[in-house]
Every structure is written in structure tokens, then in C-alpha cells.
Amino acid sequence: MLELDKILVRQGAFSLAADCKIEAAKRLVITGPSGAGKSTLLSVIAGFFAPSKGRILWQEREITQATPSERPVAMLFQDGNLFPHLTVWQNAALGLRPSLKLNQDEKARVKAALERVELAEFAQRKPGDLSGGQQSRVALARVLLQDKPLILLDEPFAALGPALRQQMLALVDEIAAERGAGVLMVSHDPQDAKSFADQVILVADGQVHAPRETAEIFANPPAALVAYLGES
Amino acid sequence: MARRVVSVSNGAGAVSATLVGVLVLVPIAVILAQVGWPKNLASADWAALRFTVLQAVMSAVLSAVLAVPVARALARRRFIGRGAFVLLMGAPFILPVIVAVLGLLAVFGRAGFLNTLLGNMGLPPVNIYGLHGVVLAHVFFNLPLAVRLLLQGWEAIPPERFRLATALGMRPVDVMRFLEWPMLRERLPGVLLVVFLICLSSFAVALTLGGGPGATTLELAIYEAFRLEFDLARAAGLALVQLALVVAVGLFALRLGKVAEFGAGLAKRDVLWRPESIWLKAQDLLVLGLAAGFVGLPLLAVILKGIPSFLDLPSSVFTAAYTSVFVAFCSMVLCLLAAFSLASARRGWAEVIGLLGLAISPLVLGVGLFLMINPFLNPSALSLPVTVLVNALLALPFALRVLAPEYARVERDYGKLADGLGLQGLARFRLLLWPQMRASLGFAAGLAAALSMGDLGVIALFADSEQATLPLQIYRLMGAYRMDAAAGAALLLLGLSYGLFALLDWGGRKGA
Structure with a gap:
């Protein structure tokens, strides 16, 4: 259960109130x-x-x-979900460890995640070589690994x-x-x-x-x- | 405003800002405490103050006015070698002053190219020493800077305006009036101020081409009071006058808020307006040719004059060259550490701290540091560490100008993604900042190393006769009338400065 407890966000003239459970x-x-x-x-x-006021609770x-x-939470934005200078494999692996220092077991999990989104053969490519749909799947592989x-x-x-x-x-x-x-x-x-x-x-x-x-x-x-x- | 949950790391930036602030403010405080505010100035000091302002005004006006036709010709013409021309306009920025002076002497000096030409035509020779020599050298350095700044102004005029002007059949004079003049009116004050500020702190140019009662800048007067008369109190008093002058102009510039940027942004784009009249084409060709000659000939002269003596340079030159490379490397590392951590703070105060290096002159800082060290140690024993420190500080504003916008761009584009994945500390640097910023880090490193390599300032104040950086050694060779050796050493310094810059810049770009 995610609880937004009397949340108030203010940004200049804009304001947003939230008080509910998800x-x-x-x-x-x-x-x-x-x-x-x-x-x-x-x-x-x-x-x-x-938020300017209020609390957020998880469980x-x-x-x-x-x-x-x-x-x-794992979040995907409108754009810029991948680092263009890192390979597909590195981008996905960041979901496991931000240092990218992975052991054998973790490497196997990255491989499995890329296979899950059908991009295993693109592991060493950069995002710029991929289509929009493929890029989205790399981001989803990372979400999968973030777990x-x-x-x-x-x-x-x-x-x-x-x-x-x-x-x-x-x-x-x-x-x-x-x-x-x-x-x-x-x-x-x-x-x-x-x-x-x-x-x-x-x-x-x-x-x-x-x-x-x-x-x-x-x-x-x-x-x-x-x-x-x-x-x- | 909503706060960010992730606190932007301010620690490193705050430490750097404090160190830079201490480094700048403590020497000034020491001068004030030991000497106090000068109560009245000797007439020679008044003359130095007047000359400093006069030559800076003349240099600024000439550089800015002459830059207008050059930038305009560059903006409205596309020709083979235009890229090389723009590169040439960037060259003086990292050119060691002493090398430029030797080049200018070869072209405009007593036995130089111009006077030989005038003599053959039966005309009287021109004299490069004194006010006009100082102004000539300053225009040599700052005309190219003004051209680059104004060219950015031209390229900032939306192309659609020129398309509209063509559609309306505007004549060149109308384009000037409706499009170009409004831009110039906005940009010229900033260009004038930047050049004026740079020329206020002129030391090496005045040292070599000025001097005497009629052509001594405050910086030179500080040096002479210090080295020749051993009058520490007078040197310190002059340093305070110099400081007050630069700070006053700097504050005025900040209030005006129009100090031009130093950026490069000279991407190619289509020219929509090219007046086709033969007369205007000839005029542009002439203007560009003169500018290229003015900047290029002294450089060429340094190379041609240096080659014959290059192979039998005295060993003192190589010792000095080794010292200079070492100093340049250390000061580049220091400068980049400070610039990167100040950029990471992404706050206004960090920028202001970084700009302190522009406001304070090396000789003022040098006098203060000398007063601090003198009671405890022989200051010449610390001449190299002090030079490293001061050179790093002087290059800091430029490095910060290069790095801060890049840092902000990377954080804007990828900061949230990195935060969401927990990329922090070293991992953030290794996986995000380094790969994204390496080109600009290389460029900033090249600038810092080359500026330090060519600097002839605080080292002249501190060094004893046993020590020298390469620029100081060249100055000593000139003083001993060993002009052949000086020419060879100048070629070496030219090669080392541009070589270091090119190496670091290339290293950053490679694979980026």
C-alpha cells in the first residue's frame, strides 16, 4: 500500500493536493x-x-x-531513459548495481533480462544504433532487473x-x-x-x-x- | 518552490570555493595589514595609473572597432579556409605573450619587416616601443577575441531576418541599420569592457614593449618597485591601487551585466544574405586578408626566425622548458579539480568565486604572497609552488566557463535517471560525468595547461637567477641581447604551448 498523507506540492502559482491510498x-x-x-x-x-507538506508511506x-x-519504485520518463554513451548491456546492468561491478550470478541475470526482452544479440551496441521500440525494451529490461x-x-x-x-x-x-x-x-x-x-x-x-x-x-x-x- | 529530495552535492564545491576565496583574500588582507592604504601617490605612480587607463581604453576601442568589419566579412562569406581563419582568430588566446612580442618585433620592430619595407620606400621608420607598441600588442591579442565575440553576435541574428531582408530588397546599408546595428549596439559595450579589463592587468607586454616614465602600467610599476628598488611598501601600495581599479571596473561590468561570454559556438550555417556587389566582395577580401596578415605574420615570423637557432639552444633553455611543462601540468591538475568541483555546486556563488581569478592580477597576488612567506622562508624557494597556484587561479575562470554549462547540461539531461538508479560519487563520475564531459574536460585542461605554460607574471617577481620558466628565460635572453637564442626558445615555447593544448584537447575528444 502506498499512502499519500495530506500531500501538498507548491511551485509558484501551481499547487497540487493529494490525500489517498494506492x-x-x-x-x-x-x-x-x-x-x-x-x-x-x-x-x-x-x-x-x-512535497511542501505531508508524508509518503510505503507499507x-x-x-x-x-x-x-x-x-x-522504478521509473521510466518521457525520454532520456538510457545513457547514450553506455552499451545496452551496461544500461540494463545499472538496474542491478550502479557501480557496474557484477558477479557471475548477476551477469547471468542481466543476460536473462536482455533475453526476456529479445535483445540479447544487441548487448554490446549503443542505444543510438537501436530503434525506438528496441530502446524502450532496454529500459524495460533494466526495470525488470531493478525488481x-x-x-x-x-x-x-x-x-x-x-x-x-x-x-x-x-x-x-x-x-x-x-x-x-x-x-x-x-x-x-x-x-x-x-x-x-x-x-x-x-x-x-x-x-x-x-x-x-x-x-x-x-x-x-x-x-x-x-x-x-x-x-x- | 518544491525542494529536491536528492541534495545536490555541495561539499566539494564549498571546499574549493573556500580555498579559492582564502587564496585570493588572505594575500590582500596581508598587504592591507602590513602596509595600509596608500595615503598619497607619488607623481610617477599617478603617471602609471593614467597610462594604465589610457592604453586600456585605446586597446579596447581599437580592438572592438576593427573587429566589426572582420566579423561582418566572416559572417557573410563562405570560402575555403574559413575554418582555418576562425582557428587563427582563436590562436592568440593561448599564445604566450613573450612569443607574441618577439613575433611583433620581427614584423614591426626596428629591423623588422615593416621598417625594411618603409626604408626601401624612403620613409621614416616606426618605433614599436612605448604607448603604440603596448597598444599594438594588445590589439594583436584582443582583436581576434573581439572578432570571435562579434561573430557570435552575427550568428545569433535569426537567419529568417536575413531572408526577409533579401525578400524586401534591402541594400547593405539598410541591413546594417535594421539588423546589424541593433546587434552591435547590444554587444559592443560588453566586448569593450572585456578587452578593457584584460588590458588593465597588462604586465608582460608593458615589461617588454613599454617601460620608462611614459609607458609604465601599474603592474609594471609594482614589479619595478619590487625587483629594482626593493621598496616593498610602494609595491604594496601600487598593488592596492591596481586592485581598486580592477575591482571597480569589474563591479561596473557586473552591474551592466553585459560582459561577453568567452564561448566558441561557431557552428557552420547557411548564409542567406551575401551582398554580391564586386566592391563589397573586394572590401571583405581586403579586410580578411589584413586581419589574417596582422595575426598570422608575427606567428610566421616566430617560426621562421626560430628555426635557425633551434638546434643549438643553450641547455638553460631546456632546463627552463622542463620546469615550465612541470608547472603547467601541476597547475592544470589543480585548476581542473577546482573548476570541476565548483561546476558541481551549480550555484551562483561558485561562479562568482571562479571569476575572482579575472579580477585579481598575478602581481597583486604575488606581492601579498611574498609578504606572507618572507618572514618565514626565502620566497624564491617557493617560487614554483606559488607559480603553480597563481597560474591555476588565473586559468580557473576560463576552465569554469567551459565546464559549468556542460555539467549543467549533463545533470539536466541525465540527472534524474542517475538519481533514480542510485548513481552516486565515483560511479556517477565514471559512468555518467566522465564519458559525457570528457571532450570539454580535455578542452579545459588544454586551456589551463597552455595558459600556465605561457605565463610571465608572478614567476618574474619570485624567481632568483637560478630559476626560470621558459617565458622568463626568453625574457632574460632578450635582456642579454641574445636574440637568436631567444628566437629559438620562443619557437620551442610556441610548440610546447600549442602542443600541450592540442594533446589534451585531442585526448578528450578521442572516442567521445
Whole structure:
């Protein structure tokens, strides 16, 4: 259980309040108008932004002051998920050890992770030699090796075509299922929510709404979601 | 503002900032404590102050004004060798002053190329010593800098504006009025100030081409009071006047906020506006030819004059060369450590501390350090460590200018990813900062090493007759009228300075 306890984020005129609980090992989509603070919410959970007020708890342990790498999360950003000067193998292996000093057992795990995303033969290439979809799979191999209970996705597949995007989401789904991890994904596409998510978190008007079951929220949408989706 | 959870590591930066601050401020405090503020200046000191300001104003105005047509020609023409021309405009920046002076003497000196030409035409010779020699040398160094700075200004004008000007059928005079003049009005004050500031602290040029009651800068007066008259109190008083002058101009420049950047950004791009009139083409060709000759001929003269005596240089030259390489290496390492840790702080105060090196002159610092060391040790015993330290400090602003933006870029692009993966300390340096920054680290190292290699400042104050860096040894050979040996040694120094720069720069770029 991830708990956002009376969180308040302030950045100039922008403010965002969150006070809710997010169940572990679920697939959640965070949606809402642009500029509402979807990405900010992920940044706060991941530890890149400290909230002005409030606490964050994971399994009832406070993590508000923990650094990003100490938190139970693995995050993928919109872009820049790989170091361009390191090989595919090194990029993936960073998920295990930031020093890249691996023992035999760990090397075998990196190999297995690259095989899992079907990139074993690209291990010694640099990200620049790879297609967009392949780069995304390298990042997912690293997420697999990080083995954190919560995977945060800040629209990392936005630049991919629709078919490739669906493949990536399916791969995320499989990896999360294998590791028993939860997924928190930012998306402005209601279709993502309907096809992927167990629950939906609406971020609108400076407020993070508590998660609701996907089918239920679309059957009976709150006013802010109606305004965002448009009447149709 | 939301705080970042990950605290940006400030430790190393704070330590460096403190060390640099102590290194700069303690010697000044020592001067003030031991000598106090000078109550009244001798007339010779007033003359030195007036001359310092006069030559700096003339050097700044001439460099900036002459740079306008050169930068414009460079901006609106594409020709074979343009890259080489831009490179040539960068060359004087790391050229040792003593080498440039020998080159200028070979072209403009009594028996130089120009006077031979004038003599053959039955015209009276020009004299390079005195005010105009000092200004000539300063323009030699700063015209290329001004050209590069103004060229950036031209390239900062959006190409669409020139396209629009062409579409509207604007004549060159209209383009000047509507596009180029507004840019110049914005940039010229900054260029003038930078050159003025650099020339205020002129020592080696004044030492070799100036001197005497009519052409002594404050820096030279400090040196003479110190070395020739052994008048420590007067030297210290002059040092305080020099300090006050530079700090006042520096504060004015900061308030104006328009001190030009030293960056390079000279990427190729299409020229959308090339006035095709024969007259303008001829004018641009002439301007570029004159500029290339003005900068290139002295360099060429150093090479040609140095070759004959290069093979039988006295052993003292090689000893001095070895000392210089050692000093340059040590000061490069120190400078890079300080610049990198200050860049890692990514704070305004770090930048300001780094710029202290620009505000303080080596001789002022030297006098203060001498006063500090003198009660305990013979200062000449510490001449090399002091030179290493002061040279590192003087190169620090330039190294910081190169490294700080690169550091900020790497952290902006990859900082979050690295934080998320727990890349810290040495691992962060090895896996992220080093591979991403090695090209700029190599460039900064090259700058620091070459600047230290060519420096003739604090070493002249401290060294006894047994010790010398290569620039000081060349100065001594000149003083002994051994011009052939000086020419050969100058060629060696030229090769070592550019060689060190090229080696470090190449090392950084290789495989980056």
C-alpha cells in the first residue's frame, strides 16, 4: 500500500493536493488535463520533488525523505531513459548495481533480462544504433532487473506508433505480473485506461482524486473527468 | 518552490570555493595589514595609473572597432579556409605573450619587416616601443577575441531576418541599420569592457614593449618597485591601487551585466544574405586578408626566425622548458579539480568565486604572497609552488566557463535517471560525468595547461637567477641581447604551448 498523507506540492502559482491510498500490485492509470500535475505526482512519489507538506508511506513505513534510489519504485520518463554513451548491456546492468561491478550470478541475470526482452544479440551496441521500440525494451529490461514493487511510467512510449505502444504496454503488463509489481502510468488517452488499468486516478483542479475502479469511473464519471473527456 | 529530495552535492564545491576565496583574500588582507592604504601617490605612480587607463581604453576601442568589419566579412562569406581563419582568430588566446612580442618585433620592430619595407620606400621608420607598441600588442591579442565575440553576435541574428531582408530588397546599408546595428549596439559595450579589463592587468607586454616614465602600467610599476628598488611598501601600495581599479571596473561590468561570454559556438550555417556587389566582395577580401596578415605574420615570423637557432639552444633553455611543462601540468591538475568541483555546486556563488581569478592580477597576488612567506622562508624557494597556484587561479575562470554549462547540461539531461538508479560519487563520475564531459574536460585542461605554460607574471617577481620558466628565460635572453637564442626558445615555447593544448584537447575528444 502506498499512502499519500495530506500531500501538498507548491511551485509558484501551481499547487497540487493529494490525500489517498494506492493499493500495491494493481495497474493504475493517472489521467487528467495537461498541466494538472500528473507528472508532478509521479515525481513526488519517485522522490525527485519533495512535497511542501505531508508524508509518503510505503507499507506503513515513511519514505518522504528517502532518495529516489532508496524508494520502492522504478521509473521510466518521457525520454532520456538510457545513457547514450553506455552499451545496452551496461544500461540494463545499472538496474542491478550502479557501480557496474557484477558477479557471475548477476551477469547471468542481466543476460536473462536482455533475453526476456529479445535483445540479447544487441548487448554490446549503443542505444543510438537501436530503434525506438528496441530502446524502450532496454529500459524495460533494466526495470525488470531493478525488481522494485512499483513501476512508474511517465508516458515513456508516447513517441512510438500505436501498435508498438500496445506491444510495450503488454510487455510492461507481463513483467509486472511476473514480479508481482504494481504499475502507475500517466496517460491522457482514455483508451489506455480502459484497456490496461484496474483503477483510474483523476488529477484535475489542483486535486489528486482517490483511485476508482476503471469500469465504475467511466460508467459514472465525475464532473472533472466529463469536462476533460468532452461530451460525446 | 518544491525542494529536491536528492541534495545536490555541495561539499566539494564549498571546499574549493573556500580555498579559492582564502587564496585570493588572505594575500590582500596581508598587504592591507602590513602596509595600509596608500595615503598619497607619488607623481610617477599617478603617471602609471593614467597610462594604465589610457592604453586600456585605446586597446579596447581599437580592438572592438576593427573587429566589426572582420566579423561582418566572416559572417557573410563562405570560402575555403574559413575554418582555418576562425582557428587563427582563436590562436592568440593561448599564445604566450613573450612569443607574441618577439613575433611583433620581427614584423614591426626596428629591423623588422615593416621598417625594411618603409626604408626601401624612403620613409621614416616606426618605433614599436612605448604607448603604440603596448597598444599594438594588445590589439594583436584582443582583436581576434573581439572578432570571435562579434561573430557570435552575427550568428545569433535569426537567419529568417536575413531572408526577409533579401525578400524586401534591402541594400547593405539598410541591413546594417535594421539588423546589424541593433546587434552591435547590444554587444559592443560588453566586448569593450572585456578587452578593457584584460588590458588593465597588462604586465608582460608593458615589461617588454613599454617601460620608462611614459609607458609604465601599474603592474609594471609594482614589479619595478619590487625587483629594482626593493621598496616593498610602494609595491604594496601600487598593488592596492591596481586592485581598486580592477575591482571597480569589474563591479561596473557586473552591474551592466553585459560582459561577453568567452564561448566558441561557431557552428557552420547557411548564409542567406551575401551582398554580391564586386566592391563589397573586394572590401571583405581586403579586410580578411589584413586581419589574417596582422595575426598570422608575427606567428610566421616566430617560426621562421626560430628555426635557425633551434638546434643549438643553450641547455638553460631546456632546463627552463622542463620546469615550465612541470608547472603547467601541476597547475592544470589543480585548476581542473577546482573548476570541476565548483561546476558541481551549480550555484551562483561558485561562479562568482571562479571569476575572482579575472579580477585579481598575478602581481597583486604575488606581492601579498611574498609578504606572507618572507618572514618565514626565502620566497624564491617557493617560487614554483606559488607559480603553480597563481597560474591555476588565473586559468580557473576560463576552465569554469567551459565546464559549468556542460555539467549543467549533463545533470539536466541525465540527472534524474542517475538519481533514480542510485548513481552516486565515483560511479556517477565514471559512468555518467566522465564519458559525457570528457571532450570539454580535455578542452579545459588544454586551456589551463597552455595558459600556465605561457605565463610571465608572478614567476618574474619570485624567481632568483637560478630559476626560470621558459617565458622568463626568453625574457632574460632578450635582456642579454641574445636574440637568436631567444628566437629559438620562443619557437620551442610556441610548440610546447600549442602542443600541450592540442594533446589534451585531442585526448578528450578521442572516442567521445
